[in-house]
Amino acid sequence: MTGGAAPAVQSELQCRACGGQRVFDPATQALRCTSCGAAEALAAAGEGNAAAEWEFRPGRPTPIPGGEERVHSCRTCGGEVIFRGQVLSRRCPYCDGPVVQIEQDPGFRPMALIPFRVASETALQNARDWVRGRWAVPGDLMQAVGEARVAGLYAPFWTFDSHEAVRYWAKYRHDPWWSDDHVWKNITGTMKVEFDDMLMPASDHVTPIIRDGILHEFDPASLHPADPGYLAGFAAERHGQSVMQGLEANRSDRDLLIKARIRAHVGKPGARVVRYETDTxxxxxxxxxxxxxxxxxxxxGTPFRVAVSGIDGRAFGERPFSRVKLLAISGLLALSALIAGAVYGAIAAGTGLP
Amino acid sequence: MSDLYAALLAGFVVCLASTLLGARAVRKWIEVYEARREMRAGSPGRMRMIRGWSAIAVWIGVTWFLGSVLGDWGSTGDLDSALERSGARLYVVAELLMAFVESDQ
Incomplete structure (x- = not known):
């Protein structure tokens, strides 16, 4: 399906001095010309109220994300630059010039971003080091990883804040563990839970597991206005979901955290949450x-990915396991447990221990 | 003497079975170790990765228990008495493992 023309930022990304292509340089945090090296500073963190949050109003109509193709005619070479799906920024396939699409629908427009601070060489090294540091990986894995390259992507994320008034029903074992009778005690309670800046990926490229591996600290003060200059030279994906859909995707994380807070509130080891109700x-x-x-x-034949935070270089990802190594470790541990048990059994037989 | 050999043979079979069944638990062990070291504390992703760690305790506990019966049998040469003596031990091990499973949420 081919859609209409894609309004895009391109001329503004060209060098004012020589007309060359400019890309965002993580080392200098500036838009740098690839021809003459001239640099131009971009909007700083906190400018333009970048950290502002928006109130969610459930009654509002939900915009539907467009997934069709959008075509932009490159102003440098005249070639066709096609934006498919949720692609927001890319390079022209003919002249390699950066093109950043302008999101027309304010319901999907990024409000702020944190620019790349880690260069591709460091990211590649960190990703390789992460794989190298794994236990029980196949011996020839580094060969496969060594051939791979890193790609920089501005991935779409949500942050959500909410107040939860929780009423819960839980139970815990009331008897001492050596008792023959297992008595469960039911308990109900109320509590308040505050969520602040819960990060939720809005892209298939970053799973919640990878998010928690690479994004340890999120500081709203480091948010910059979503200036297209930061995207120049990098791929960027727009939010392919409405706020409502983002909240729905966030539900399982919220559920997990609320249950953990309830167990902490009950304060008994092994407490189980039977159910809870929350007024958000x-x-x-x-x-x-x-x-x-x-x-x-x-x-x-199986695809894997390792993600590296463009903010601080922290790496986390997916990796295969070596079946032979898993069996070797398993064998060692099983033998150790078996010998420890046998020694205990032999001693117990002579001493009357249980 | 034949009881000792029988106990050793049984030990070999238990070790082999435990090795094959334990590969999954070892994988979980590694995932839990990595999650605890590398994932953001208190995050949902870390909770998901750590959940299921009790399978490791169950695997080790069951192997240890079977080893204790075989050790008793090998040293006394009396399997029936060894099984009888293991009753109380089984109860303690089962309760401990139950407590581990309950706290694994």
Whole structure:
């Protein structure tokens, strides 16, 4: 399906001195010309109220994300630049010039971003080091990883705030563990839970597991206005979901955290949450782009990815396991447990221990 | 003497079975170790990765228990008495493992 023309930022990304292509340089945090090297500073963190949050109003009509193709005619070479799906920024396939699409629908427009601070060489090294540091990986894995390259992507994220008034029903074991009778005690209670800046990926490239591996600290003070200059030279994905859909995707994380808080509130070991009800209010959100380097590789026909935070270089990802190594470790541990048990059994037989 | 050999043979079979069944638990062990070291504390992703760690305790506990019966049998040469003596031990091990499973949420 081919859609209409894609309004895009391109001329503004060209060098004012020589007309060359400019890309965002993570080292200098500036838009740098690839021809003459001239640099131009971009909007600083906190400018333009970048950290502002927006109130979610459930009654509002939900915009539907467009997934059709959008075509932009390159102003440098005249070639066709096609934006498919949720692609927001890319390079012209003919002249390699950066083109950043302008999101027409304010319901999907990124509100702020954190620019790349980690260069591709560091990201590649960190991704390789992460894989190298794994236990029980196949011996020839580094060969597969060594051939892979990293790609920089501004990935779409949400932050959500909310107040939860929780009423819960839980139970815990009341008897001492050596008792023959297992008595469960039911308990109900109420509590308040505050969520602040819960990060939720809005892209298939970053799973919640990878998010928690690479994004340890999120500081709203480091948010910059979503200036197209930061995206120049990097791929960027727009939010392919409405706020409502983002909240729905966030539900399982919220559920997990609320249950953990309830167990902590009950304060008994092994407490189980039977059910809970929550009255959610004060939902606020941000639509953000966060910088992620992604290394895709294949091993034994299966695709894997390692993500590196473009903010601080922290790496986390997916990797295969070596069946032989798992069995070797398993064998060692099983033998150790068996010998420890046998020694105990032999001693117990002579001493009357249980 | 034949009881000792029988106990050793049974030990070999238990070790082999435990090795094959334990590969999954070892994988979980590694995932839990990595999640605890590398994932954001208190995050949902870390909770998901750590959940299921009790399978490791169950695997080790069951192997240890079977080893204790075989050790008793090998040293006394009396399997029936060894099984009888293991009753109380089984109860303690089962309760401990139950407590681990309950706290794994």
């Amino acid at each position: 209010s004060g939902i606020r959100y941000r639509r953000l782009l966060l910088p992620v380097w992604i290394l895709h590789y294949r091993y034994d």
